Amino acid sequence: MAEAFLKKYGGDKFEVESAGLEAGILNPLVVEAMKEVGIDISGNKTKSVFDFYKQGKLYDYVITVCDEASAQRCPIFPGNAVKMNWSFTDPSGFTGTDQEKLAKVRVVRDSIESKIKEWGTV
Secondary structure (H helix, E strand, O other): OHHHHHHHHHOOOOOOOOOEOOOOOOOHHHHHHHHHOOOOOOOOOOOEHHHHHHOOOOOOEEEEOOOHHHHHHOOOOOOOOEEEEOOOOOHHHOOOOHHHHHHHHHHHHHHHHHHHHHHHOO
């Protein structure tokens, strides 16, 4: 979600890439929540941070979105990048019916969008 919003609001200022500790599958509720705001991420592929590391990529900014409970599993990037952690709850841990989980995803989505707008002053 953060990658999609930063591309939307700051794509002309930033080259945006997103990765986790390991590649996985997109959460279908996240895909649905993003479609609700006009952003289609259904074709996105998840990527591993280690793939970027192996490519020797360096960044000016590294923003992690790990919540406090999983901060120990948050990726670390080498180099002189400005590192920031924005704590958002991971939608993969949501419980309840699909509608209850979707409602929680919307809250996270809207919080991420607000943070991107605030940070990027876009």
